[in-house]
Amino acid sequence: MVDILRYRDDEAVGHAAVTVDSFLDQSNAAAVRVEPGDDARALLPHLERIALVEVNFPAFGDGRGYSSARILREAGYDGELRAVGDVLVDQLAYMRRCGYDSFEPDAPLDAGDVEAALARWPDVYQVAADQRAPIWALRHGDGHAA
Amino acid sequence: MYKYDTYDQQMVDTRVAEFRDQARRRLDGSLSEDQFKPLRLMNGLYLQLHAYMLRVAIPYGTLDSRQMHALADIADKYDRGYGHFTTRQNIQYNWIKLEDAADILADLAKVEMHAIQTSGNCIRNISSDHFAGAAADEVADPRPYAELLRQWSSFHPEFSYLPRKFKIAVIASKKDRAAMRLHDIGIRIVKRDGALGAAFYVGGGMGRTPMIAPCIREFVPLDQLVTYAEACLRVYNRHGRRDNKYKARIKILVHELGAEEYTRQVEEEFALLLEQGVEPPLAELERIKTYFEEPLFADAAADALDRSDPDFALWADRNTVPHKTAGYVSAVVSLKPPGGIPGDATAEQMRLMGDLAKDYSCDELRVMHTQNIVLPHVRTADLHTLWTALDAAGLGSPNLDTVEDIIACPGLDYCSLANARSIPVAQKIATRFADSGKTAQLGELKLKISGCINACGHHHAGHIGILGVDKKGVENYQLSLGGSEAEDVSLAKITGPGFDEDGVVDAVDTVTQVYERERRDGERFIDTYRRIGMTPFKEALYG
Numbered sequence: 096m097v098d099i100l101r102y103r104d105d106e107a108v109g110h111a112a113v114t115v116d117s118f119l120d121q122s123n124a125a126a127v128r129v130e131p132g133d134d135a136r137a138l139l140p141h142l143e144r145i146a147l148v149e150v151n152f153p154a155f156g157d158g159r160g161y162s163s164a165r166i167l168r169e170a171g172y173d174g175e176l177r178a179v180g181d182v183l184v185d186q187l188a189y190m191r192r193c194g195y196d197s198f199e200p201d202a203p204l205d206a207g208d209v210e211a212a213l214a215r216w217p218d219v220y221q222v223a224a225d226q227r228a229p230i231w232a233l234r235h236g237d238g239h240a241a
Numbered sequence: 242m243y244k245y246d247t248y249d250q251q252m253v254d255t256r257v258a259e260f261r262d263q264a265r266r267r268l269d270g271s272l273s274e275d276q277f278k279p280l281r282l283m284n285g286l287y288l289q290l291h292a293y294m295l296r297v298a299i300p301y302g303t304l305d306s307r308q309m310h311a312l313a314d315i316a317d318k319y320d321r322g323y324g325h326f327t328t329r330q331n332i333q334y335n336w337i338k339l340e341d342a343a344d345i346l347a348d349l350a351k352v353e354m355h356a357i358q359t360s361g362n363c364i365r366n367i368s369s370d371h372f373a374g375a376a377a378d379e380v381a382d383p384r385p386y387a388e389l390l391r392q393w394s395s396f397h398p399e400f401s402y403l404p405r406k407f408k409i410a411v412i413a414s415k416k417d418r419a420a421m422r423l424h425d426i427g428i429r430i431v432k433r434d435g436a437l438g439a440a441f442y443v444g445g446g447m448g449r450t451p452m453i454a455p456c457i458r459e460f461v462p463l464d465q466l467v468t469y470a471e472a473c474l475r476v477y478n479r480h481g482r483r484d485n486k487y488k489a490r491i492k493i494l495v496h497e498l499g500a501e502e503y504t505r506q507v508e509e510e511f512a513l514l515l516e517q518g519v520e521p522p523l524a525e526l527e528r529i530k531t532y533f534e535e536p537l538f539a540d541a542a543a544d545a546l547d548r549s550d551p552d553f554a555l556w557a558d559r560n561t562v563p564h565k566t567a568g569y570v571s572a573v574v575s576l577k578p579p580g581g582i583p584g585d586a587t588a589e590q591m592r593l594m595g596d597l598a599k600d601y602s603c604d605e606l607r608v609m610h611t612q613n614i615v616l617p618h619v620r621t622a623d624l625h626t627l628w629t630a631l632d633a634a635g636l637g638s639p640n641l642d643t644v645e646d647i648i649a650c651p652g653l654d655y656c657s658l659a660n661a662r663s664i665p666v667a668q669k670i671a672t673r674f675a676d677s678g679k680t681a682q683l684g685e686l687k688l689k690i691s692g693c694i695n696a697c698g699h700h701h702a703g704h705i706g707i708l709g710v711d712k713k714g715v716e717n718y719q720l721s722l723g724g725s726e727a728e729d730v731s732l733a734k735i736t737g738p739g740f741d742e743d744g745v746v747d748a749v750d751t752v753t754q755v756y757e758r759e760r761r762d763g764e765r766f767i768d769t770y771r772r773i774g775m776t777p778f779k780e781a782l783y784g
């Protein structure tokens with residue numbers, strides 16, 4: 096097993112993820128892997144039987160996976176959402192904000208760097224999938240989000 | 242002017258700390274150049290031909306004298322005593338050392354400035370009308386909306402790895418002084434039945450495939466502005482092309498899908514996002530607006546100008562524009578002395594402009610996308626004193642919007658992508674017309690030069706455009722006519738075969754002769770061109 100960073104308390108899914116196409120064809124898989132060109136919305140009718148969505152980042156500069164993640168979270172998906180592939184420490188904070196709660200990077204990350212990166216930003220400017228209250232909500236004290 | 246609160250300050254300070262750490266990791270070798278590149282780009286640091294270049298954001302082109310002084314100090318301390326104002330209302334320093342970059346960002350943060358997202362495939366610094374808050378024709382000051390979007394787009398977690406860079410401009414008048422429809426998103430604040438809203442134009446741009454943005458929504462209510470922008474960006478992030486860098490801008494997506502289909506997808510996404518509560522409350526917009534309240538203008542009767550000094554009168558006629566308040570004008574400080582480098586200013590000039598802004602312009606300056614500086618609120622009574630100080634510092638050229646007021650990109654003198662030099666061509670053209678005394682007779686004539694197809698010099702949008710190309714290893718220049726980036730937006734057409742450096746200077750002269758011969762009363766160059774078409778110009782150039 097490769098190193099997986101996980102920010103969840105539940106049991107990880109034990110079996111390998113299948114492609115979106117095979118997931119839509121068969122009904123028994125609980126883990127599915129989304130490629131950059133896949134439409135994450137195709138999974139929405141089936142969210143209740145999914146426990147793990149892996150989103151592949153073949154290259155860190157391809158940012159489609161950020162939208163895929165938010166779309167799943169916005170639709171209420173609360174299973175594991177894992178960023179896989181060219182996942183670098185400097186992208187972790189944004190990925191967390193978009194709803195990722197586990198990471199399987201191609202190259203192992205330094206634990207200290209990860210901690211520093213995730214603790215870096217005291218506040219955020221916008222609403223995303225992580226329920227953090229944006230600065231405008233703090234300014235106006237309306238206790239937005241969680 | 243907008244002022245940071247503790248939140249804004251903390252975000253910028255955090256960014257400085259983050260970048261300091263990244264630069265350290267690059268310098269000690271733990272980050273490769275490939276890994277470091279996207280990180281430095283998110284902080285405006287480019288590797289150019291000779292050194293690093295740092296691009297500093299000037300949000301919607303507005304700054305005060307304290308900030309202008311800080312920019313001057315950076316030029317002295319870390320560069321060679323000058324800076325270059327850009328077509329996106331920013332400033333660039335061309336001779337930066339990586340070791341200094343974090344310190345520069347820290348100096349900037351002290352005066353509420355930064356270099357965040359001035360490069361990279363993310364939402365760039367937001368530009369606006371340089372006469373915002375002073376123009377008589379605006380329905381509102383567009384800058385609060387730009388500031389709202391600045392905050393929304395800063396460190397946006399979903400839109401920091403877009404297919405390509407993303408530029409937004411916000412204006413609030415019929416006249417377009419920001420090339421709004423040549424941006425990825427152009428927003429025009431409009432009034433409908435007494436209420437303000439935003440018209441969205443999406444998919445414009447220059448570069449190798451210039452396009453004029455179509456209007457995809459005529460009225461977005463102000464309490465849905467951010468949500469609508471988010472929908473536009475999400476459709477682009479998901480479906481914009483990533484297979485070819487030259488087809489990755491949103492203009493290609495809008496063009497390939499068709500404006501109607503793109504709009505349909507945006508509206509669908511918009512409906513879903515409305516449920517997500519991403520929109521700041523109107524109270525936030527109101528909070529921002531309080532920083533942009535009109536300065537207390539003196540109750541000045543419209544003083545008649547003392548025109549006894551002809552040089553001053555010439556400058557006042559050419560370089561000042563009417564203000565919404567009687568007794569005031571907006572004065573343009575030309576950074577285009579004939580023979581100079583368009584958009585460059587020395588540290589001393591920056592300090593002088595800062596001081597003059599403090600004394601005579603309610604402590605405000607603006608950067609124009611045409612690479613000049615505006616003092617937006619000047620009392621007519623102070624104009625002569627102002628001009629005297631400017632003129633003594635080489636900042637008094639009376640050439641706003643004339644053939645000498647050239648936009649030129651850095652070109653082969655600095656830029657690693659260039660095919661040809663832009664600056665020397667601009668210098669030769671400006672000098673030729675200044676020497677012949679024809680500048681004033683030609684009136685408004687917008688000339689724009691790019692050193693390669695990337696079109697940073699906006700040549701597609703020039704009444705006269707010049708594009709540097711590489712012809713078998715020799716610098717060659719294509720001439721085009723008929724572009725405009727204003728409200729009468731149009732794209733220029735190429736005249737025919739290109740010219741060498743001196744040839745293109747002659748060609749510009751030839752083209753202006755055709756205009757002088759053919760023009761009718763009050764026609765600008767562009768009007769004459771539109772009336773008579775390309776043929777007479779072609780005949781004169783190649784006949």
Ligand code: SF4
Nearest residue numbers: 650656659692693697
């Ligand atoms: S137009 Fe080309 S040469 Fe000029 S600055 Fe842009 S990339 Fe460089």
